[in-house]
Amino acid sequence: MTNKDDSSQNIYLLIGNKNYSTWSLRAWLCCRKAGVIFTEIKKALYVDGYQEKLLEYGPTGLVPVLIQKDLRIWDSLAICETIAERNPKMWPLDASQRAHARAICAEMHSGFRAIRSQIPMNCRANKRKLMFSPELQAEIRRVEEIWTSCLRQQHSKSSPWLFGEFTIADAMYVPLVLHFKTYGVVMNQICSTYMQMVLNDADVKTWLAAALLEEEIIAECEVGVVCDTLA
Ligand SMILES: N[C@@H](CCC(=O)N[C@@H](CS)C(=O)NCC(=O)O)C(=O)O
Structure with missing residues (x-):
């Protein structure tokens, strides 16, 4: 392929x-x-x-x-x-890192239901505010924990993705950066740096540019109210 x-x-x-x-x-x-x-x-x-x-x-x-x-x-x-x-190379080449990557991908693929349903991805929207339920807050903290533990590893120092080079783990978690951007989710420094890097990625920018041109509205995914004080 x-x-x-x-x-x-x-x-x-x-x-x-x-x-x-x-x-x-x-x-x-x-x-x-x-x-x-x-x-x-x-x-x-x-x-x-x-x-x-x-x-x-x-x-x-x-x-x-x-x-x-x-x-x-x-x-x-x-x-x-x-x-x-x-x-x-779409998985980490080291076997234990690959196992770790697979585990967090499976966790994303089968979980994080509060994030997916309560703060849906909506690339066009910014500065949306709503009350975060306890389940949503817990899931956000779990994502922060996952990203932090990956990004703190030595292997990620040379390259900014979760396991150093881009892997399927990033493919699975990049959309969460877009969820979090829309609703002003505050993350620790290491995760904020990862989020900024993702938002500056050329492929992500290509996707976002195309999303901005779309006009269809899915009402269930339009949640929160616009709040200008959100960063
Ligand atoms: N487990 C599937 C989930 C696919 C999925 O739910 N896709 C959504 C869009 S993001 C969809 O097709 N929704 C249309 C519908 O629910 O009718 C995967 O990982 O591909």
Whole structure:
């Protein structure tokens, strides 16, 4: 799936709205960072008939889906794993770091429900304020703990990502930076530096620029009130 590989031809990635679809962003970013050449197929979510359209690409009717010839991979983590098979650097090369990375990816993929539902990703929005529930606060502190423990390791000193070089762990956690940016979530210094680095990343900026141009509104993802005093 790299551009050095003949099988890179005709790879498609089905994604949802760039403004709102976090799982799409995870797979998209992994493909970009691995150098996969792919064609984006973007479908707006929660508009009339969207589920029927998505079901033409994958059995769950969800995004993302990676399509290559007869192969259909319909889950963000499965897409990342498939890409990593041909690009082993998408996981840390050290076995214990790789195990750690896999554990935090699984934790993201199966958890953080309060973050995902109470402060949804909304790339266009800034300075949104709302009351943070105790569950939400606990999840934010857990993310801070995960990022801090990765970033404090020696291996991350040479390069700014969670395990030094960009890995699937970053693909999984980058969307949370965008959640946190919108709602002014305050993190410790080491995590704030990571967040700023993510926001300055060229691929993330490309995604955000496209999100800003979108006009669809998913009402359930428009939460909080605009508060000018938020940083
Ligand atoms: N576990 C799946 C979750 C996919 C998912 O929930 N995608 C959302 C968009 S971010 C979706 O397709 N929503 C449409 C719907 O719920 O009908 C993955 O990791 O890819």
